[in-house]
Amino acid sequence: MGLLSDPVRRRGARPPRAAPQTALPVAWLERTMRAVGLEVHTQSFSRKLPFPDETHERYIVSGTNVYGILRAPRAASTESLVLTVPCGSDSTNSQAVGLLLALAAHFRGQIYWAKDIIFLVTEHDLLGTEAWLEAYHDVNVTGMQSSPLQGRAGAIQAAVALELSSDMVTSLDVAVEGLNGQLPNLDLLNLFQTFCQKGGLLCTLQGKLQPQDWTSLDGPLQGLQMLLLMVLRQASGRPHGSHGLFLRYRVEALTLRGINSFRQYKYDLVAVGKALEGMFRKLNHLLERLHQSFFLYLLPAISRFVSIGLYMPAAGFLLLVLGLKISSLHEAGVGLEEPGGSPGPSVPLPPAQGMGLASLVAPLLISQAMGLALYVLPVLGQHVAAQHFPVAEAEAVVLTLLAIYAAGLALPHNTHRVVSTQAPDRGWMALKLVALIYLALQLGCIALTNFSLGFLLAATMVPAAALAKPHGSRTLYAALLVLTSPAATLLGSLFLWRELQEAPLSLAEGWQLFLAALAQGVLEHHTYGALLFPLLSLGLYPCWLLFWNVLFWK
Amino acid sequence: MAAAMPLPLFLLLLLGPGGRCLAEPQRDSLREELVITPLPSGDVAATFQFRTRWDSELQREGGLSVLLKADRLFHTSYHSQAVHIRPVCRNARCTSVSWELRQTLSVVFDAFITGQGKKDWSLFRMFSRTLTEPCPLASESRVYVDITNYNQDNETLEVNPPPTTTYHDVILGTRKTYAIYDLLDTAMINNSRNLNIQLKWKRPPENEFPPVPFLHAQRYVSGYGLQKGELSTLLYNTHPYRAFPVLLLDTVPWYLRLYVHTLTITSKGKDNKPSYIHYQPAQDRLQPHLLEMLIQLPANSVTKVSIQFERALLKWTEYTPDPNHGFYVSPSVLSALVPSMVAAKPVDWEESPLFNSLFPVSDGSNYFMRLYTEPLLVNLPTPDFSMPYNVICLTCTVVAVCYGSFYNLLTRTFHIEEPRTGGLAKRLANLIRRIRGVPPL
Numbered sequence: 001m002g003l004l005s006d007p008v009r010r011r012g013a014r015p016p017r018a019a020p021q022t023a024l025p026v027a028w029l030e031r032t033m034r035a036v037g038l039e040v041h042t043q044s045f046s047r048k049l050p051f052p053d054e055t056h057e058r059y060i061v062s063g064t065n066v067y068g069i070l071r072a073p074r075a076a077s078t079e080s081l082v083l084t085v086p087c088g089s090d091s092t093n094s095q096a097v098g099l100l101l102a103l104a105a106h107f108r109g110q111i112y113w114a115k116d117i118i119f120l121v122t123e124h125d126l127l128g129t130e131a132w133l134e135a136y137h138d139v140n141v142t143g144m145q146s147s148p149l150q151g152r153a154g155a156i157q158a159a160v161a162l163e164l165s166s167d168m169v170t171s172l173d174v175a176v177e178g179l180n181g182q183l184p185n186l187d188l189l190n191l192f193q194t195f196c197q198k199g200g201l202l203c204t205l206q207g208k209l210q211p212q213d214w215t216s217l218d219g220p221l222q223g224l225q226m227l228l229l230m231v232l233r234q235a236s237g238r239p240h241g242s243h244g245l246f247l248r249y250r251v252e253a254l255t256l257r258g259i260n261s262f263r264q265y266k267y268d269l270v271a272v273g274k275a276l277e278g279m280f281r282k283l284n285h286l287l288e289r290l291h292q293s294f295f296l297y298l299l300p301a302i303s304r305f306v307s308i309g310l311y312m313p314a315a316g317f318l319l320l321v322l323g324l325k326i327s328s329l330h331e332a333g334v335g336l337e338e339p340g341g342s343p344g345p346s347v348p349l350p351p352a353q354g355m356g357l358a359s360l361v362a363p364l365l366i367s368q369a370m371g372l373a374l375y376v377l378p379v380l381g382q383h384v385a386a387q388h389f390p391v392a393e394a395e396a397v398v399l400t401l402l403a404i405y406a407a408g409l410a411l412p413h414n415t416h417r418v419v420s421t422q423a424p425d426r427g428w429m430a431l432k433l434v435a436l437i438y439l440a441l442q443l444g445c446i447a448l449t450n451f452s453l454g455f456l457l458a459a460t461m462v463p464a465a466a467l468a469k470p471h472g473s474r475t476l477y478a479a480l481l482v483l484t485s486p487a488a489t490l491l492g493s494l495f496l497w498r499e500l501q502e503a504p505l506s507l508a509e510g511w512q513l514f515l516a517a518l519a520q521g522v523l524e525h526h527t528y529g530a531l532l533f534p535l536l537s538l539g540l541y542p543c544w545l546l547f548w549n550v551l552f553w554k
Numbered sequence: 555m556a557a558a559m560p561l562p563l564f565l566l567l568l569l570g571p572g573g574r575c576l577a578e579p580q581r582d583s584l585r586e587e588l589v590i591t592p593l594p595s596g597d598v599a600a601t602f603q604f605r606t607r608w609d610s611e612l613q614r615e616g617g618l619s620v621l622l623k624a625d626r627l628f629h630t631s632y633h634s635q636a637v638h639i640r641p642v643c644r645n646a647r648c649t650s651v652s653w654e655l656r657q658t659l660s661v662v663f664d665a666f667i668t669g670q671g672k673k674d675w676s677l678f679r680m681f682s683r684t685l686t687e688p689c690p691l692a693s694e695s696r697v698y699v700d701i702t703n704y705n706q707d708n709e710t711l712e713v714n715p716p717p718t719t720t721y722h723d724v725i726l727g728t729r730k731t732y733a734i735y736d737l738l739d740t741a742m743i744n745n746s747r748n749l750n751i752q753l754k755w756k757r758p759p760e761n762e763f764p765p766v767p768f769l770h771a772q773r774y775v776s777g778y779g780l781q782k783g784e785l786s787t788l789l790y791n792t793h794p795y796r797a798f799p800v801l802l803l804d805t806v807p808w809y810l811r812l813y814v815h816t817l818t819i820t821s822k823g824k825d826n827k828p829s830y831i832h833y834q835p836a837q838d839r840l841q842p843h844l845l846e847m848l849i850q851l852p853a854n855s856v857t858k859v860s861i862q863f864e865r866a867l868l869k870w871t872e873y874t875p876d877p878n879h880g881f882y883v884s885p886s887v888l889s890a891l892v893p894s895m896v897a898a899k900p901v902d903w904e905e906s907p908l909f910n911s912l913f914p915v916s917d918g919s920n921y922f923m924r925l926y927t928e929p930l931l932v933n934l935p936t937p938d939f940s941m942p943y944n945v946i947c948l949t950c951t952v953v954a955v956c957y958g959s960f961y962n963l964l965t966r967t968f969h970i971e972e973p974r975t976g977g978l979a980k981r982l983a984n985l986i987r988r989i990r991g992v993p994p995l
Contacts, residue, residue: 071631073629073664074632076928078928078929111667138786154774155932250778250780287876287879288878
């Protein structure tokens with residue numbers, strides 16, 4: 001994949017891929033689950049993605065989910081737990097299916113179950129999981145066509161997603177970040193960690209081992225590394241595993257990945273199965289939904305957390321900078337009304353408030369229109385672009401995105417022909433005031449729902465926004481503003497993320513990854529309802545354009 | 555999933571062989587009975603009934619009660635106990651009355667756990683006991699085994715020991731055949747001194763789907779979040795050509811505020827208007843919603859009844875100690891006269907008289923069924939119950955620190971203190987003068 005590949009090869013219409021490469025053996029799964037003693041149902045789903053997905057190589061997706069329900073004896077089927085194994089064409093996850101069937105056979109013979117257990121095998125990993133969840137809750141959030149479910153088991157209390165690459169594992173990696181930065185209750189993670197310790201399993205977070213030495217500088221540095229990785233993953237708003245899609249429906253969920261690396265000590269699936277059995281027995285004992293522990297936290301290590309009361313003031317202080325700037329601008333604006341005036345920082349000129357407000361409307365409308373174009377045009381216009389240029393649809397979308405983004409940079413030079421030249425010289429202060437208020441409101445709202453995204457954007461955009469003014473060295477401010485624009489933040493965080501994972505990228509690779517991330521962001525917004533793309537395009541990009549307008553104010 | 559399977563769970567046989575309801579009931583009679591019915595899914599349902607007609611209850615020993623062992627009975631999928639007491643007339647003119655006590659225990663054994671996956675079963679495997687002797691006080695002690703499906707071909711299964719008598723009847727719209735084992739029959743017990751009824755499949759049954767009952771229902775809550783939701787009930791009519799009406803009774807607690815204008819009933823994609831609706835709105839904290847509808851279910855269809863609701867915020871003291879568990883919604887009750895397909899007597903038009911064609915074919919195969927859907931668990935928005943503690947701590951701290959400091963500053967008075975001069979004698983004299991109440995030197 002890639003825009004730097006041979007364009008000759010991509011000329012011509014690409015036929016949509018309708019047939020999956022490795023289909024799920026539905027009949028065999030049904031028979032086996034029935035033989036184990038579960039109540040088996042299937043569900044079919046189909047979806048046409050807005051444009052072909054290059055990373056997973058799919059466009060028109062249709063598949064079947066298979067799930068078996070273990071009914072608890074002498075219970076009323078009011079609550080249930082879910083063990084899900086997502087199967088996709090890129091990761092067949094067949095070992096996990098085997099473990100699921102073995103666990104089902106073991107669980108079937110026990111009499112202590114008070115909640116039903118649903119064993120779910122999904123096709124096309126996350127798409128199948130979303131289809132199943134939407135059909136289970138009888139909603140239609142993402143436009144997926146899924147057939148209605150025949151068998152249900154009451155309200156789902158908790159879910160565990162399992163991904164295994166081989167039958168021997170050296171460590172179990174746990175993923176907690178979900179869609180739009182939602183996190184499960186910390187109790188679920190503590191439960192997993194307890195059983196890892198009991199079984200002597202090695203458990204990792206973010207793919208890294210736990211720092212052992214907290215007294216010297218190494219431990220805290222490693223912890224900081226893992227904290228930054230979690231912040232970056234949470235800010236991206238992607239569901240890092242099937243569990244991320246369960247969180248929207250307020251079902252606490254985790255993803256466990258078995259990693260087989262080059263370590264000497266390996267565990268077989270019996271150890272993993274024992275840990276899972278322990279987790280399910282503990283979840284079976286729950287009288288209430290998990291609510292006692294934190295829902296909002298950051299993890300420097302698997303056994304340490306930072307609660308919201310400790311990290312929220314950081315975002316608060318960044319927004320305080322904006323607040324102070326707003327009040328100082330307001331003071332300067334108000335002070336100019338009086339003829340004497342408080343000693344302002346610039347040349348006093350008669351302000352024209354009415355004229356100032358009218359001249360604000362044009363930049364605001366144009367910026368918001370650019371944001372709307374950035375949101376709507378790439379997906380709508382992909383076919384038109386693919387016809388006129390020798391690119392595939394996915395590349396057309398990405399290129400349109402970049403083109404509209406760069407076109408916004410040329411705006412100030414054009415809007416000044418639209419806006420009347422009677423705009424006063426101090427009008428830029430009013431525009432900056434409005435832009436700062438807009439930015440503060442947006443960042444405040446984002447920080448409340450997804451703290452990592454809010455903090456990351458605040459840390460990059462607040463200094464540039466506070467410093468933007470048309471006087472002084474314009475090129476320096478312009479460079480600063482471009483470097484802190486949302487797209488540049490995305491690019492920088494990609495590089496930082498790979499750097500923290502100790503797999504640094506070269507520039508070309510980074511650019512490719514950036515383009516893939518753009519395509520994935522748009523796709524995930526349409527398929528799962530991820531909010532990063534609309535937030536950046538409809539909210540932050542117009543705001544950033546306003547600051548660009550302020551910088552190039554004539 | 556509730557199902558209208560033809561379970562003879564509450565089968566009452568007042569007519570034993572040789573007993574008529576008009577004759578005077580025996581004064582000291584204990585009848586005990588065990589009915590074993592294999593269910594279509596492979597599980598085995600066993601129903602014990604003990605009926606005494608005494609003025610007082612006597613102890614039972616032996617007989618069927620040896621099978622009632624708690625450790626096996628509580629390894630089952632389902633169990634239900636009932637006690638019925640009613641007066642019965644002793645003679646035709648009802649001048650004297652005695653009391654009848656009937657105790658019923660129904661259990662459903664999980665074929666997977668008891669039979670280790672095979673569909674064979676035996677009394678020993680189910681109860682870990684066999685029947686050794688009849689109860690000495692019992693006038694009647696019988697075991698009935700449902701062998702309806704297996705009557706035709708003896709090659710598929712084998713019932714051990716082979717039954718001597720059988721009993722035929724129409725139960726719940728289907729013809730059933732029961733094999734009878736009479737414990738009071740000396741020939742039955744004498745042979746081996748214990749009776750272990752076994753059923754073995756000679757040819758393993760194909761892994762086919764169990765037959766679906768004509769009427770079954772499902773209920774669930776759609777939507778997510780703590781603000782609103784939708785109650786959906788799915789009614790399945792799997793009869794190939796008969797449509798029949800169903801009376802649906804819903805009792806929804808008051809804290810789920812139903813929006814009756816969103817009530818929709820759809821069958822096969824089209825709107826289905828009920829013939830009769832009775833709705834009684836809820837009053838907060840007084841009475842729940844009552845919704846009763848008569849819905850015609852078309853043949854071979856799925857009907858979806860859905861109504862949207864909003865979750866109410868309860869008062870502080872109305873929350874249970876475990877509010878995050880959720881609140882229960884009682885099951886809805888479906889009452890229907892379900893038609894049966896097979897029990898209709900085939901009319902031989904050549905043999906019967908001609909006037910038979912003047913009268914409508916009496917089906918006689920409807921049976922009344924009351925069905926309960928599953929109960930539901932819904933979460934209501936719960937407040938943070940630790941907030942009163944937090945608020946009390948914070949306000950007390952604020953009051954103590956701030957108000958206390960201000961009060962101190964405002965009301966503190968300052969005295970000027972003279973520096974003490976003089977030696978020890980003067981101090982001692984001052985001390986004595988202070989005690990006396992005289993101003994010091």
